[in-house]
Amino acid sequence: MRNYEPLRHVQGNAIDPESGPRSGYAQRLRLARQLRAIRWGVLLVGTAATVAFSTLAMHGTSQADSGQATSAPPAQLVASDMPSQSLFTDGLNGFSLSPDSLRVGGQIITQPHARSSTS
Amino acid sequence: MTAVTHETVASASFPALGSEITVAVTNPDRLDHVVGHVRARVDEVDRTLSRFRPDSELRRLESRPGEPQPASALFIEALELAIMAAVASNGLFDPTIRDALEAAGYDRSIERIEAEGPGPARPTKPGGGWTGIRVDRANRTVTLPPGVRLDFGGIGKGLLVDYALRTLGNPPCGVLVSAGGDLAVTGPPPPGGWRCGIAVTPDAPDEAVVRLKAGALATSGLGRRQWTRDGQVFHHLIDPRTGRPGVSRWQVVTVAAGNCVAAEVAAKVAWLLDGDGPAWVARKGLAGRFRERVGAVVTVGGWPAESPTVEGA
Numbered sequence: 001m002r003n004y005e006p007l008r009h010v011q012g013n014a015i016d017p018e019s020g021p022r023s024g025y026a027q028r029l030r031l032a033r034q035l036r037a038i039r040w041g042v043l044l045v046g047t048a049a050t051v052a053f054s055t056l057a058m059h060g061t062s063q064a065d066s067g068q069a070t071s072a073p074p075a076q077l078v079a080s081d082m083p084s085q086s087l088f089t090d091g092l093n094g095f096s097l098s099p100d101s102l103r104v105g106g107q108i109i110t111q112p113h114a115r116s117s118t119s
Numbered sequence: 120m121t122a123v124t125h126e127t128v129a130s131a132s133f134p135a136l137g138s139e140i141t142v143a144v145t146n147p148d149r150l151d152h153v154v155g156h157v158r159a160r161v162d163e164v165d166r167t168l169s170r171f172r173p174d175s176e177l178r179r180l181e182s183r184p185g186e187p188q189p190a191s192a193l194f195i196e197a198l199e200l201a202i203m204a205a206v207a208s209n210g211l212f213d214p215t216i217r218d219a220l221e222a223a224g225y226d227r228s229i230e231r232i233e234a235e236g237p238g239p240a241r242p243t244k245p246g247g248g249w250t251g252i253r254v255d256r257a258n259r260t261v262t263l264p265p266g267v268r269l270d271f272g273g274i275g276k277g278l279l280v281d282y283a284l285r286t287l288g289n290p291p292c293g294v295l296v297s298a299g300g301d302l303a304v305t306g307p308p309p310p311g312g313w314r315c316g317i318a319v320t321p322d323a324p325d326e327a328v329v330r331l332k333a334g335a336l337a338t339s340g341l342g343r344r345q346w347t348r349d350g351q352v353f354h355h356l357i358d359p360r361t362g363r364p365g366v367s368r369w370q371v372v373t374v375a376a377g378n379c380v381a382a383e384v385a386a387k388v389a390w391l392l393d394g395d396g397p398a399w400v401a402r403k404g405l406a407g408r409f410r411e412r413v414g415a416v417v418t419v420g421g422w423p424a425e426s427p428t429v430e431g432a
Contacts, residue, residue: 082206094377095334099423112316118342119138119299
């Protein structure tokens with residue numbers, strides 16, 4: 001789960017800049033309610049953003065695999081936004097490997113279909 | 120270009136990107152078409168990602184650091200994959216170790232290094248510049264921090280293979296594409312699967328053979344891209360933690376994965392992880408073959424076990 005830095009910025013702006021801070025218990029109560037509402041709002045927005053990002057990431061991966069053009073989602077990405085596992089996700093089931101032998105019928109086979117090596 | 124027909128498979132090879140590109144198909148009638156398609160993708164990737172071509176998109180983007188620059192969809196895809204690889208490997212895969220590569224002497228194409236010798240020694244620094252790169256998908260721009268220079272290297276070859284195969288759509292026959300030994304397959308494979316030899320270098324004997332029906336294989340390690348400067352051996356596998364060529368007990372590491380980029384990144388990271396490489400590959404759900412310098416082999420994650428003696432080593 002990613003951290004949402006904007007949470008702190010929203011809290012810092014919680015005091016109404018036009019009316020200014022008020023004194024008294026009622027003011028503090030109102031401010032506390034406002035803060036609570038803002039926190040819930042940020043939580044909801046954060047959750048929605050997480051779902052949206054995950055959906056877009058999966059969408060992009062599946063499109064890339066199926067050969068379709070990848071659409072450009074409206075997001076600005078930095079390294080901290082990148083999911084750490086997604087590069088290898090389809091590596092779990094995406095390959096099929098079985099053994100073979102260098103020798104077939106007693107002869108060393110020197111002409112495979114292809115060769116994996118350093119280059 | 121050289122063409123070979125083997126069993127029901129026809130293949131052709133041609134030099135590009137400092138390596139050999141191989142295309143194989145299960146229907147020989149399709150070979151020319153697929154080779155033409157792959158050649159076009161090779162040219163596209165080279166024009167986009169090459170650090171050696173002065174007219175490449177990479178060189179253009181690097182010329183104005185610190186500002187959002189328009190970038191092609193292919194460049195953005197390559198950059199995002201490279202950053203994802205860096206995140207997934209905790210920075211052991213690093214697309215921003217270009218200065219370290221050049222400090223080690225790899226400042227021109229490998230053909231020129233082999234003919235003219237390596238570049239001069241320069242001060243080096245650890246990697247990590249990828250954390251400051253910004254990608255704006257909506258406006259299709261990329262912002263590179265000042266002082267950050269990119270090298271796509273092996274991931275570029277992996278991307279070429281994946282890109283060439285996926286843009287074929289659903290081919291009516293099986294297709295294999297290899298870029299310097301990083302390979303992947305699509306479509307119906309030949310009976311039993313694609314027979315793939317595992318070797319240290321393209322001209323070395325096969326040490327093992329596996330059958331691949333789907334997915335990709337990539338091998339990373341100490342092979343061709345080594346050179347000597349002032350009596351000291353250098354190579355291209357830079358450890359971003361030090362900014363110097365890495366040290367590993369493995370001669371080569373081969374990884375099987377769902378796509379060629381993942382296989383290539385995993386092979387390189389596993390080589391740099393030294394003794395921790397096999398466990399890391401297994402944790403990622405991939406299969407790997409680790410060949411020590413003395414010839415012993417370790418296999419993990421469902422890679423077929425081998426006899427203790429490596430044939431042809």
